[in-house]
Amino acid sequence: MKPSIPRGTRDFGPAxxxxxxxxxxxxxxxxxxxxxxPIETPTMENITTLTGKYGEEGDQLxxxxxxxxxxxxxxxxxxxxxxxxxTSLEKSYNSELLTEKALRYDLTVPFARYxxxxxxxxxxxxxxxxxxxxxxxxxxxxxxxxxxxxxxxxVIGSDSLVNELELIAMMDKSFAELKILVIVKFNxxxxxxxxxxxxxxxDKIIDITVAIDKLDKIxxxxxxxxxxxxxxxxxxxxxxxxxIDLSGTNDAKVSVLKTFLASSEIGKKGIEEIEFLLTNLSxxxxxxxxxxxxxxxxxxxxxxxxxxxxxKADSGTFTPSILGGGRYDDLTGIFGLKGLSGVGISFGVxxxxxxxxxxxxxxxxxxxxSTTKILLVNFGExxxxxxxxxxxxxxxxxxxxxxxxxxVKKVSKQFEYADKKQIPYVGVVxxxxxxxxxxxxxxxxxxxxxxLSVENLVNALK
Amino acid sequence: MKPSIPRGTRDFGPAxxxxxxxxxxxxxxxxxxxxxxPIETPTMENITTLTGKYGEEGDQLxxxxxxxxxxxxxxxxxxxxxxxxxTSLEKSYNSELLTEKALRYDLTVPFARYxxxxxxxxxxxxxxxxxxxxxxxxxxxxxxxxxxxxxxxxVIGSDSLVNELELIAMMDKSFAELKILVIVKFNxxxxxxxxxxxxxxxDKIIDITVAIDKLDKIxxxxxxxxxxxxxxxxxxxxxxxxxIDLSGTNDAKVSVLKTFLASSEIGKKGIEEIEFLLTNLSxxxxxxxxxxxxxxxxxxxxxxxxxxxxxKADSGTFTPSILGGGRYDDLTGIFGLKGLSGVGISFGVxxxxxxxxxxxxxxxxxxxxSTTKILLVNFGExxxxxxxxxxxxxxxxxxxxxxxxxxVKKVSKQFEYADKKQIPYVGVVxxxxxxxxxxxxxxxxxxxxxxLSVENLVNALK
Numbered sequence: 001m002k003p004s005i006p007r008g009t010r011d012f013g014p015a016x017x018x019x020x021x022x023x024x025x026x027x028x029x030x031x032x033x034x035x036x037x038p039i040e041t042p043t044m045e046n047i048t049t050l051t052g053k054y055g056e057e058g059d060q061l062x063x064x065x066x067x068x069x070x071x072x073x074x075x076x077x078x079x080x081x082x083x084x085x086x087t088s089l090e091k092s093y094n095s096e097l098l099t100e101k102a103l104r105y106d107l108t109v110p111f112a113r114y115x116x117x118x119x120x121x122x123x124x125x126x127x128x129x130x131x132x133x134x135x136x137x138x139x140x141x142x143x144x145x146x147x148x149x150x151x152x153x154x155v156i157g158s159d160s161l162v163n164e165l166e167l168i169a170m171m172d173k174s175f176a177e178l179k180i181l182v183i184v185k186f187n188x189x190x191x192x193x194x195x196x197x198x199x200x201x202x203d204k205i206i207d208i209t210v211a212i213d214k215l216d217k218i219x220x221x222x223x224x225x226x227x228x229x230x231x232x233x234x235x236x237x238x239x240x241x242x243x244i245d246l247s248g249t250n251d252a253k254v255s256v257l258k259t260f261l262a263s264s265e266i267g268k269k270g271i272e273e274i275e276f277l278l279t280n281l282s283x284x285x286x287x288x289x290x291x292x293x294x295x296x297x298x299x300x301x302x303x304x305x306x307x308x309x310x311x312k313a314d315s316g317t318f319t320p321s322i323l324g325g326g327r328y329d330d331l332t333g334i335f336g337l338k339g340l341s342g343v344g345i346s347f348g349v350x351x352x353x354x355x356x357x358x359x360x361x362x363x364x365x366x367x368x369x370s371t372t373k374i375l376l377v378n379f380g381e382x383x384x385x386x387x388x389x390x391x392x393x394x395x396x397x398x399x400x401x402x403x404x405x406x407x408v409k410k411v412s413k414q415f416e417y418a419d420k421k422q423i424p425y426v427g428v429v430x431x432x433x434x435x436x437x438x439x440x441x442x443x444x445x446x447x448x449x450x451x452l453s454v455e456n457l458v459n460a461l462k
Numbered sequence: 463m464k465p466s467i468p469r470g471t472r473d474f475g476p477a478x479x480x481x482x483x484x485x486x487x488x489x490x491x492x493x494x495x496x497x498x499x500p501i502e503t504p505t506m507e508n509i510t511t512l513t514g515k516y517g518e519e520g521d522q523l524x525x526x527x528x529x530x531x532x533x534x535x536x537x538x539x540x541x542x543x544x545x546x547x548x549t550s551l552e553k554s555y556n557s558e559l560l561t562e563k564a565l566r567y568d569l570t571v572p573f574a575r576y577x578x579x580x581x582x583x584x585x586x587x588x589x590x591x592x593x594x595x596x597x598x599x600x601x602x603x604x605x606x607x608x609x610x611x612x613x614x615x616x617v618i619g620s621d622s623l624v625n626e627l628e629l630i631a632m633m634d635k636s637f638a639e640l641k642i643l644v645i646v647k648f649n650x651x652x653x654x655x656x657x658x659x660x661x662x663x664x665d666k667i668i669d670i671t672v673a674i675d676k677l678d679k680i681x682x683x684x685x686x687x688x689x690x691x692x693x694x695x696x697x698x699x700x701x702x703x704x705x706i707d708l709s710g711t712n713d714a715k716v717s718v719l720k721t722f723l724a725s726s727e728i729g730k731k732g733i734e735e736i737e738f739l740l741t742n743l744s745x746x747x748x749x750x751x752x753x754x755x756x757x758x759x760x761x762x763x764x765x766x767x768x769x770x771x772x773x774k775a776d777s778g779t780f781t782p783s784i785l786g787g788g789r790y791d792d793l794t795g796i797f798g799l800k801g802l803s804g805v806g807i808s809f810g811v812x813x814x815x816x817x818x819x820x821x822x823x824x825x826x827x828x829x830x831x832s833t834t835k836i837l838l839v840n841f842g843e844x845x846x847x848x849x850x851x852x853x854x855x856x857x858x859x860x861x862x863x864x865x866x867x868x869x870v871k872k873v874s875k876q877f878e879y880a881d882k883k884q885i886p887y888v889g890v891v892x893x894x895x896x897x898x899x900x901x902x903x904x905x906x907x908x909x910x911x912x913x914l915s916v917e918n919l920v921n922a923l924k
Contacts (some may be wrong), residue, residue: 011502040473065565100468168903417585
C-alpha cells in the first residue's frame with residue numbers, strides 16, 4: 001500500500017526547510033531585537049481551555065485527541081462509555097468521555113493560559129514570542145493548511161500605545177529583511193464602535209465595513225445598494241457618505257473621521273489613539289512598509305478592543321493576509337485574571353513562504369538543497385579513511401563537510417552526488433594526495449582545480 | 463476555573479527556552495557540519511502509517527486524533543457510527559470511523575514514509591536530520607514525558623560502516639560541546655544472533671542479556687541463578703561463562719568473542735563490523751566520549767540489524783539514556799521499498815536538558831530569562847519618544863534593546879524591571895540627555911554610569 005499523509009498537511013524536504021528556516025530566523029532575530037522572550041506551550045491543551053474561545057465556527061475546527069486507552073480510562077470507564085456513547089454522540093463528538101485534550105488552535109489562548117498559570121512569577125509588561133504550529137480542521141486550499149506555523153509576539157500588562165508603535169517598527173524591519181513589499185493596514189475598534197454609535201446601528205458594523213470595502217470593485221452606487229440590502233436606513237446611509245468617500249492620506253482620513261465622530265466619546269478616543277501612532281511614526285523611522293489607515297479593517301471584532309493590524313503583500317497576484325494582530329483590553333479575563341491589557345501580532349510563515357516563492361524573493365544562498373560546503377571523494381578504502389580524518393579537521397574549523405561513505409568503482413557517481421546536492425566544492429583524494437598529505441580541491445561552478453595542504457584547504461573554505 | 467495543562471506535558475518559559483535552544487543549536491550545528499539536511503513531517507500521520515510499527519505496546523501508546531466533524535464525516539457517517547460504535551469499541555478505540563489520524567510517535571517511521579513517497583526525487587545516500595516533538599501516552603515520570611523532542615540524524619541508502627564511524631564522531635563533538643561526560647555503549651545485532659546460535663537459544667537472547675547485565679549488582683552466582691530461572695540449559699550456561707566474565711578493554715572483549723563465536727557465520731560478521739569501528743576510531747580522533755563495547759546492549763532488537771548505540775551520562779545520579787540508535791537493513795521495507803539500509807541516532811533533548819540541569823552544565827550566557835542587552839528608561843512622555851527613536855538605532859546595529867513602554871512616576875520600577883529580567887545595561891534618558899543628544903549608560907552589575915553619545919553607546923554595546 002502506497003503511504004500518504006493527511007489532507008491539508010505537508011512534508012518539508014531539505015530545499016523547503018532551508019527557505020523556511022531563513023524566514024523563521026529573520027522573524028526570531030527581530031523578536032529578540034525588540035526584547036521579546038521565547039516561550040513554548042504544549043501541542044495538546046485541555047479541551048476546556050480551548051472551547052468557547054474562537055466562536056462557534058472555531059470550536060468546530062478544533063482537532064480533538066482521543067483519550068489513550070491504557071493509562072487514562074479507568075476500568076469502568078469503558079463500560080460507561082458504551083452505554084452513554086449514543087447519547088453523547090447526539091450532542092457532539094466532544095464528549096469528555098472520549099476526549100479531554102485537543103490540538104492547539106492558535107498561540108494567543110495558550111499564551112493567556114500560560115500567563116494566568118504563571119502570573120506571580122512573571123515580570124510585567126511581559127513580552128513573549130512564540131513560534132509553533134497550530135492545527136485547524138479547515139477545508140484545505142491554496143494558502144490554507146490544516147497544520148501551519150504562527151509566529152506571535154505579544155506584550156501583556158501595558159496600556160501604552162508605544163507598544164503598538166514598536167510593533168509597527170518590528171513589522172517594518174522584518175518585512176524589509178524578507179524583502180516583501182507590504183502594506184500594513186490598521187484601524188481601531190473604537191472607531192468602529194463610534195461609527196456604529198453615530199449611526200445607531202451597532203449590530204450592523206460588519207455589514208457596513210464589508211460594503212464600504214467593496215467601493216473599488218462595485219462603485220459608490222453598488223456600495224449604497226449593498227447597504228440598502230442589509231437594511232441600513234436611508235438616513236444612516238446619507239450620514240455614512242463621507243466614510244464611503246474616505247480616501248487620500250492618513251491625515252486626510254483622520255480629518256474626515258474627526259468631524260464624523262465628533263459626538264461619539266468612544267469614537268474620539270479611537271481618533272486620539274490613531275493620531276498618536278501617525279504622529280509618532282517619524283520616531284521609528286519606517287523605511288519599507290506602507291502604513292495605511294483603513295476603516296473597513298474589521299478582523300477579530302470579538303476580541304480586539306483597540307488597534308487592529310493586518311498586513312498583505314503589495315505586489316504579485318497572490319496577496320493573502322500574512323500578518324494579523326491587535327489589542328485585547330482583557331486578554332486573560334477568559335481565565336479569570338482581569339485587568340491585563342495585551343497587544344500583539346502574528347506572522348503567518350506558511351503564507352509568507354508562498355508569497356516569497358511566487359515573487360522569487362529567496363536569496364541564492366538559501367535556495368538550495370544542502371548546506372554542505374565540501375564533499376570528500378575517495379578512490380578506495382585507504383583514501384576513504386584519509387577522507388574521514390580530513391573531514392574531522394574541516395568540521396573542527398566549522399566547515400560543513402561530507403565524506404562519500406562508500407567505495408564505488410565509478411568516481412563520477414560521487415561527483416554526481418555533489419552536483420545533485422548542489423555542494424559547491426569537492427575534495428578529491430587519491431594515492432598522490434595521500435602521499436603528499438594534500439587534497440585536490442575542485443570548485444564545482446568553474447571546474448577549477450588546485451592541490452592544497454590541509455591547512456590551506458581550511459583557510460580556502462573558511 | 464483555574465486553567466491547567468494535560469498530564470505529562472509542559473510549558474517552557476523564557477529561562478527554560480534559552481537553555482533548550484542552546485542544546486538544539488549545538489545539535490543542529492553538528493548535524494549540518496556532518497552533512498545532514500533538515501526535513502520536517504506533519505504532526506498527524508494517517509493511523510495506518512503508524513500502527514504495527516512499534517510493537518503491540520507501542521500501538522497502545524499512540525495518541526489518536528478524532529475525525530473533525532464538519533469536513534470529514536459524510537452525512538451518513540454519523541448514522542453509521544452510532545450503529546457500529548458499540549461493536550467497534552469492543553475491538554479498539556482505533557476505529558477508522560472515529561479516527562483516521564494519529565500523532566507522530568517517533569521520527570523514524572515518518573522518515574521512512576517520507577523516503578518512500580519521495581524516492582525518485584532523493585539523492586542517495588540520503589542524509590537527513592529532523593528535530594520535532596513526538597507524543598506517547600506513556601505513564602509520566604521523571605525523565606518521561608508525553609510530549610518530548612527527538613533530534614534524529616539518519617543516513618539511508620549506504621551499507622558502509624563509515625556512516626557508523628562518523629556518527630560516533632558526531633556524538634563525540636556534540637557531547638563535548640554540551641560538556642556532558644558520556645559513555646557511548648555499542649553492540650551489534652549480529653553478535654547477539656551469533657550468541658543465540660551458539661547456544662541454540664534464539665528466543666532467549668533478551669533473557670540472557672538482561673541477566674548478564676546484572677553482574678555488577680548480583681554477582682556471577684546471581685546471574686547464573688537468573689539464567690537458570692529463565693530455563694537456560696546447564697550446558698548453555700557453562701558455554702556462556704566467558705561472556706558473563708567478559709571485561710577489560712574493547713580489544714580484550716573482542717578477543718574473547720572471537721573464540722566464542724568462531725563457529726557462527728553471523729557472529730563472525732558482527733565481530734568484523736565491531737573491529738572495523740574499533741580499528742578506525744583513531745581516524746576520527748575521539749576526544750570526549752568513552753566508547754565501550756557492551757554485549758548486553760539489546761535495544762531495538764525488533765528492527766536493528768547491525769550496530770546498536772546507546773549513550774548515557776557518565777556522572778551524576780540521574781543517568782537515563784540520552785541517545786539511542788542503530789542500523790536497520792531494511793528501513794523502508796515496511797512501506798514496500800526494499801533494499802535500502804539505514805543507520806542513525808536520536809538525541810533525547812528533554813533528558814539531556816534534565817541531566818545538564820542536574821549537573822549545572824549550562825553556561826552563564828544562557829542561564830537567564832532574557833536576551834535583551836539594554837533597557838531604555840524614561841522620565842516622561844518626551845523622553846519616552848526619544849527612547850523609541852534611540853532603540854531603533856540600537857536595533858539597526860544588531861543590539862537587542864527594549865523601551866520601557868509606560869510613563870511611570872517611580873523610575874525605580876523601570877530599574878526593577880531590568881533587574882528582574884537580568885538585563886545587563888540600562889540607558890537612562892532625562893531632559894539633560896535629550897538636550898545633549900546623549901544617554902546615561904548604567905552597568906547593572908557594577909552600578910557604574912557614563913554619559914555617552916549615541917554612536918559611542920552603539921560601539922560600547924556591540
